[in-house]
Amino acid sequence: MFRTLRKLILPGAALGLLIFAVIHVVRAQTPAVKSRPPVEPPRAPFANTVAGSGIVEARTENISIGSHLPGVVTEVLVRVGEKVDKGTPLFRLDDRAMKANLRVMQANVAAAKAELSRLESLPRPEELPPAEAKLLEAEANLAELISNYERAQRLGKENAVTEQELVKRKQGVEAGRQQVAGAKASFDLLKAGSWGPEKAIAQAKVEQTRAALEQVQIEIERLTVTAPVDGEVLQVNVRPGEFVGAPPGQALVVLGNVQLLHVRVDIDEHDIPRFRPGAPAQATLRGDPSLKLNLAFERVEPYVVPKKSLTGDNTERVDTRVLQVIYSIENQGCTLYVGQQVDAFIDAARSATETPAGGAPGKSL
Template identity: 45%
Template sequence: MVRSFGLPLVAVAAFSYMAWHVASSSQATPQTEPVVEPSRAPFTEVVAGVGLIEPRSENIEVAAITPGTVVEVKVLEGAEVTAGDVLFRLDDRQLQAELAVQKSLLAEAEATLGRWQQMPRQEDVPPSEARVKKFQADVELRRDQLHRTRTLVAKNAMAEQELVEREQAYQAAQAELTQSLAEDARLKAGAWKADVAVARAQVERMEAQVAQARVEIDRLAVRSPIAGRVLKVDVRPGEYVGTPPGKPLVVLGDVSKLHVRVDIDEQDLPRLEPGMPGEGFVRGDADHPLKLSFVRIEPFTEPKRSLTGFGNERIDTRVLQVIYAVESAPREVYVGQQIDVFLDKSKGRVETAAVGR
């Protein structure tokens, strides 16, 4: 009797528990409010895209021109710089030593040129003139001796051998006088033009080498190419830096007017028109729109960037990049922030003057 009622009771209890469990688990989950309200399109007909805030000049990534050790960093993030300001310096001691050597060689070349240009030396002129006078006197002496000898030989008072010797001595004295006159004229004429030209060319070559050494030293002082703001500094004193591609050490930009680089999906390009006004919302702030004005279109579609990092991902979507200027911002925005951009398609084409870079 008990067995006949036990099994039905167990089945009823199990079915009741199952019904209770299903009813309790099927209750609707209470809806939670989002922490941050997503941005919504402010226009009735829009062309939407995702943008990135950048400087008016775009990001200028400055790297070292030559490998070396950083000895000084002159700027900090957020600092304002002008074109030509030094951002950081590399060790230049070796080049300074080479410059000193080049300067000494230049001084030697200049001294050599000056020596050629100052010829003849005033101290060398009197000895040369005295030598000429000496040989002139010797020639007169030999001429007188030769004349006397000829007279005596004609009277048979002297042998003809003596006459020959006196003639040879006279000719030798004349040759020495001619040589001394030529040397005196060459001395007083100064340096040969070809010698001066060679010396001057040597000076010019050494000047060029000194200038080259100074340029090499100046290259170790990396300077700002524009007037703008330092956005990022990724170098410190004592670090050895090379010249690998894509390794910026300092990032600069002209933030006097911010731009937004908007990626427009290729599927939306038929609806895109140059000059369309727009608004943007930075991520996390859907209550304060940024007024945007059209600047230009970069007429080259490129693959949409992927931020997942997976190497096997295929990207079949291409985007066109459109540049807009931030006309007004209710609060401070920063370079590199992502922004949701909505372009007003209902207003159609608007004639605007493209803003330069």
């Protein structure tokens, strides 16, 4: 009986394995159901295309606002998304030290003006009578000395006065004359007022202090950072109490005019010979290739730079160089954000040697 069971089990097992092998082969040959990707890849709208990755930016480009001077931020006056006009204050730095210096400069200007006013008002009316009295006194003293000297001369003829006394009185007359001359010169100098060069020096001092005052005022104005253009605040990276250097380590405020958005397209250096400025171009958003963006050529930045905007493709080289081309987005009704990446396609159907109206900025050799 054992032999009978063995004869039945072995063929049954072989038959089961055969059936399993047949089923496996049949299933393996069944074509797999193709699954659709969650997002359709972008498709070039032109038969001959120059493709490149692009990034959305403001019409004025993304302006990284810095600080003119280093200091501690005391107040941030704008918020992200706020529209500002040219000259609108963005943030302020601590200005207490500058304001104290301003008061010193204002005092210096007042002192210099007062000195100039004093020189221009000379002579003082109350200073003239004392000087004139000294002159009259010197003249009266001279008259007395002359009278004494003449009397001595007459007495000398009668030998009533010694020769020494006569010489002494003569010298007294000369000293009196010098005193009169000195008093008259002092009176004339006082009456003439201040000297012209002294006024010029005082005027220059006034201008010097005014310039120093204006310099401090400008430094105080520079402590308030303002918007250089009309636009929208895209990013704020500074808070009250933070110290900012000059130049700062990062963009403190990012500003740009987003009324008309631009796309900066990077064209690989190997595709530059096929690129034609002014050719029709179109872009699709990353994540939504169904949204087509019509691009209008603006300009070419004719300096080939190392590639910075990476797409993440495994075959992408990071040591390549790219030509940056600026396009404006014609259909502005869609929702776009500055910094958003797009896939750009440029029509390269015509020969690269054909130059449209306006010409290419490149140089032919």
